[in-house]
Amino acid sequence: MPTADTGPAATLPPATPRILILDDDAGLLDAYSRILSRLPSRPEVRTATCATRAMALLDAESFALLITDLRMPKIDGFQVLLSARRRFPTLKTVAMTSMSDQQYRARAYASGIDFYTEKPSTPNEIRLFGECIDALLAHGVNGGGFRGIQSKSLMDLIQIECLSHNSSVLRITRGPIEGRVWIHGGAVIDAELQDLNGEDAFKQIFSWKTGHFEILPDEPLHPRTIYTSYESLLLDSAQCADESAAGAGDPADGPHHAPRMSQALLPLSGVRGVESLLLTSATGQRESWGIENPEAFAAWTQSVLGEFQALGAMLSAGPLKAIEALGPVRGVVLLSQGGRQLMAGVDRKLNPRLIRTAARELATYMDV
Numbered sequence: 001m002p003t004a005d006t007g008p009a010a011t012l013p014p015a016t017p018r019i020l021i022l023d024d025d026a027g028l029l030d031a032y033s034r035i036l037s038r039l040p041s042r043p044e045v046r047t048a049t050c051a052t053r054a055m056a057l058l059d060a061e062s063f064a065l066l067i068t069d070l071r072m073p074k075i076d077g078f079q080v081l082l083s084a085r086r087r088f089p090t091l092k093t094v095a096m097t098s099m100s101d102q103q104y105r106a107r108a109y110a111s112g113i114d115f116y117t118e119k120p121s122t123p124n125e126i127r128l129f130g131e132c133i134d135a136l137l138a139h140g141v142n143g144g145g146f147r148g149i150q151s152k153s154l155m156d157l158i159q160i161e162c163l164s165h166n167s168s169v170l171r172i173t174r175g176p177i178e179g180r181v182w183i184h185g186g187a188v189i190d191a192e193l194q195d196l197n198g199e200d201a202f203k204q205i206f207s208w209k210t211g212h213f214e215i216l217p218d219e220p221l222h223p224r225t226i227y228t229s230y231e232s233l234l235l236d237s238a239q240c241a242d243e244s245a246a247g248a249g250d251p252a253d254g255p256h257h258a259p260r261m262s263q264a265l266l267p268l269s270g271v272r273g274v275e276s277l278l279l280t281s282a283t284g285q286r287e288s289w290g291i292e293n294p295e296a297f298a299a300w301t302q303s304v305l306g307e308f309q310a311l312g313a314m315l316s317a318g319p320l321k322a323i324e325a326l327g328p329v330r331g332v333v334l335l336s337q338g339g340r341q342l343m344a345g346v347d348r349k350l351n352p353r354l355i356r357t358a359a360r361e362l363a364t365y366m367d368v
Contacts, residue, residue, distance in 0.1 A: 051075035282339035
């Protein structure tokens with residue numbers, strides 16, 4: 001299986017950011033290259049007209065950002081994004097397409113991209129496209145933030161959605177807690193968190209320092225409760241978060257919730273549907289995220305894996321690869337590889353096929 005640190009591209013991005021653009025239309029590549037080369041960050045731009053060439057460049061050089069068309073012959077952009085995500089977990093990714101389809105867009109974000117955009121054509125669209133790319137380049141990768149696959153702040157997420165005049169629903173989770181933010185036509189129209197709604201819910205969600213996000217299709221009939229502009233809303237929420245940080249702090253950011261995710265868990269948390277993680281090594285070292293009682297879950301994981309391994313040996317079924325289960329609250333994936341054991345809690349809404357896909361992705365990272 002591919003590893004996360006292969007070749008020169010696994011090193012940190014260079015001081016001058018380098019962008020790779022993949023599109024089978026050579027004329028568009030030339031136009032995008034000229035547009036992005038003029039950004040304030042003055043990035044170095046490379047281009048490729050096929051997936052094979054793009055992956056060869058990623059292997060040979062260190063890139064800060066990959067921009068890819070999604071619809072291409074032979075190997076499409078989704079396949080490229082999946083491969084790049086596994087091999088270069090710190091690489092920022094942008095999906096670009098001529099299709100105006102919310103389901104298509106949701107699928108792209110579910111694959112872990114940083115930004116989705118329709119191909120710009122008007123001067124205003126080109127300007128917004130450049131601003132969003134420059135913002136992605138300016139935001140360094142760190143161990144915190146809200147994650148699809150790359151780390152970013154909640155302010156970044158909402159600014160990108162609003163600047164692009166998108167319509168979507170942000171589903172944001174932190175451990176077992178789930179919040180939602182509705183955006184329509186580039187405006188924040190509502191938020192919901194447990195028994196809170198509107199601006200109160202938005203400010204509470206905004207105070208979270210870490211979490212996991214998923215961008216869902218627009219709900220055009222959802223009622224509007226927030227009429228403040230997104231700029232004022234973000235400013236007001238940031239001030240409230242600063243005042244809160246000056247106090248006692250958020251108890252949910254305590255040690256059991258592991259707000260600073262370890263490097264070992266960072267790529268695992270980007271797998272679609274993953275809501276909690278527990279990783280133990282043969283030496284007894286344990287790392288967790290989103291789990292309140294890691295000791296009890298570690299013992300349970302070891303017991304279940306041991307019982308199934310014994311069952312497999314008794315039935316001569318071969319080595320245990322994975323245990324996948326779906327319960328009334330959430331699903332679970334258990335893996336044992338290379339002396340390490342992993343328990344991943346996954347979203348209850350995932351069907352068995354998607355849980356299996358998540359298990360395979362997690363196994364890929366476990367093989368690193």
